Amino acid sequence: MRISQFLISTLKEVPADAEIISHQLMLRSGMIRKLASGLYTWLPLGLRVLQKIENIVRDEMNKAGALEILMPAVQPAELWQESGRWEQYGPELLRISDRHNREFCFGPTHEEIITNLIRHEVRSYKQLPVNFYQIQTKFRDEIRPRFGIMRAREFLMKDAYSFHLDQDSLQATYEVMYKTYTNIFNRLGLKFRAVIADSGNIGGNNSHEFHVLADSGEDTIAYSDTYAANVEMVPVLPPTEPRPQPTTDMTTVDTPNQHTIEELSQFLSISPSKCVKTLIVQGTESLVALVLRGDHTLNIVKAGKLSQVCSPVIFATTEQIKDVIGCGIGSLGPVGLKISVLVDNNVGNLADFVCGANQDGKHLTGVNWGRDLPEPQLVDIRNVEAGDVSPDGNGKLEIARGIEVGHIFQLGTKYSQAMQATVLNESGKNITMTMGCYGIGVSRLVAAAIEQNHDQRGIIWPTTIAPFTVALLPMNMHKSQRLRQVAEDIYAKLLAVGIEVLFDDRKERPGIMFADCELIGIPHRLVIGERGLDNGEVEYKGRLDEKAQTVPLENVIEFIQKVII
């Protein structure tokens, strides 16, 4: 491609609303432009990357025996009503009506549509198992789209759905998909990790997420040598050591204006781990108090799974707390509470701890279970932390940030049952099909790849998804007929051997060419200059190389062919 016939619109300055590096670089390199909140246009450069990723995904899915289809983005409400999700899904589902006032939605996912298709198309167990996928635009009306393409409202997703006679067959396909995803992310050149995951509102049981590792990731994952899971899923093993004996009496102390654990622990000169915090949430009947150690944090997903607690977790308002308990937030504690109190395992073995007195400006010290308040009802509601024992009992956990780019689920019969998707088995009996589903955030992968591969100068594309493989930069071509001829010759030869070249035939100064080339992140760079030509040489530099090297003019094509592998 000649730049003169392409669109390279790079920016020197960072647009003010871009926070994370991938968003900044995608705007600066001219890959995307924003249309409205969470809606982006892909410019030619960005689209090339997106399509490369798409093609790798497609290739691996095909290899795994999945069949590509394409379903409508707009879906009739009836199918969602049939599965029950028209009510459940909430405001993230973009609902629209047509001219006859028939209700539709713009699909955030396609379980209903595929299940409807398969229940009509597949009648016999002999046709199973099947696995269909599509690469298609989804819309989810996020509360707060951010980070550019990373969390957009409209995005490109690969979604696959498999249908089976039984769980064993599903398990087999699930494992094939796990392996396929591993192959895909390896081919994309990304550092990633598969983790045990919560299945959220898609439904089903067994589930893994695939995370690209990056500090800017919105998810936290915990892992050891033999275990990896999304933090929201990780159980904390109960403490093994027994609770110490009380050594002091319970005392009420004045703690004016001490609201946070940090303030309180400094004010009383004690460790936050000796303080206890009490969070009030909506319960299924009345309010419920959740009690955690001061240095621990609440795991909302685990808390939401407790039978006494509303799911998803809703925190009580300041007014509710005032009404029911009679004090402001910042002075709450489990002693003498009239509502249900659920206590994290790690608080259960504290002695002589500090907590709010349920009176403004007062806290209690020297509090002990079984003496000052009843023995606690113990639950597991805190987030794991680095250094905690792995749930499989094998070593200690480490914590990392990740960007969720893939998610595989075993759905079971959630949709097939609701929508009566059955086949006849060998003995002529109707069997509800068992389903799996498998998603990859194709557009998100573009941003994730940049988060993991960039430097001060710009993007560093993994070779397999780079928009171009080689940049050809002639220095001051307009001034030298000889140089022009050599450049045109190399360009034609590289094209002839099937290499994607970006030929900078603009009348720009070298500095601009170098800067653009590095910002755009093209992995290999050839520079042609008068000086080199005098010696029959051109210059090569890989995007990650410290220094350039010279290559004899006659060997350039062979050299590039070797180096790009």
Place this chain on the structure above:
RNA sequence: CGGGGUGUAGCGCAGCCUGGUAGCGCACCACAAUGGGGUUGUGGUGGUCGGAAGUUCAAAUCUUCUCACCCCGACCA
């Protein structure tokens, strides 16, 4: 949804408090010099100052309403 903030040229911003001909840098166009790391000079193109209503002789500036976008949002108990 709640809180905070921002809307002035494609991008980054100043001007607003104290009303009086709409500015700067980058980008873009032309010419010239320069020519291996975002060069320099000269001259240009481009804006209903987010929108509406109001106050005023006069509104980017003051008032009210409205829209869009950005950030934060319950571990503070």
